[in-house]
Amino acid sequence: xxxxxxxxxxxxxxxxxxxxxxxxxxxxxxxxxxxxxxxxxxxxxxxxxxxxxxxxxxxxxxxxxxxxxxxxxxxxxxxxxxxxxxxxxxxxxxxxxxxxxxxxxxxxxxxxxxxxxxxxxxxxxxxxxxxxxxxxxxxxxxxxxxxxxxxxxxxxxxxxxxxxxxxxxxxxxxxxxxxxxxxxxxx
Numbered sequence: 001x002x003x004x005x006x007x008x009x010x011x012x013x014x015x016x017x018x019x020x021x022x023x024x025x026x027x028x029x030x031x032x033x034x035x036x037x038x039x040x041x042x043x044x045x046x047x048x049x050x051x052x053x054x055x056x057x058x059x060x061x062x063x064x065x066x067x068x069x070x071x072x073x074x075x076x077x078x079x080x081x082x083x084x085x086x087x088x089x090x091x092x093x094x095x096x097x098x099x100x101x102x103x104x105x106x107x108x109x110x111x112x113x114x115x116x117x118x119x120x121x122x123x124x125x126x127x128x129x130x131x132x133x134x135x136x137x138x139x140x141x142x143x144x145x146x147x148x149x150x151x152x153x154x155x156x157x158x159x160x161x162x163x164x165x166x167x168x169x170x171x172x173x174x175x176x177x178x179x180x181x182x183x184x185x186x187x
Contacts, residue, residue, distance in 0.1 A: 062088040072101045083110035105132035112140045127153045136170040
């Protein structure tokens, strides 16, 4: 839902919006309320984040961020993927994460589909990420239990529950069974 047409937002103004407990993206000068996504969405994001973060930290590959992290793109848009990874080469010289927004796109973007997402919205994000040097995108569909893998703005690979989700050259050596994202609870 678009809530504002202000054209220029400073980082401070944009960051202050988090005080109202909403999550926003800034797209073409308009503030987009990303809303809440539900427990399944958050749970899938946490499972992937936990496994990916552990692997990335153990191998000192870079940094994994959650959906509260905004990335400032060339257009000035600020996008917040559900899960993201920035390779260590792009973090050289930093002792800690920037307090504000990361300038540029993540190397890996993960978008988890929610009932309120549209195909057009997700496609626009993917196109913009690749225009900003993202190298890999995973789009996870919890209801249908599949993952689409992108190396450009068009999907390259359709993965089902019995496949492995791999980091390829972006997160070298990372692999996890897709079934782990969709496992039914047994407690």
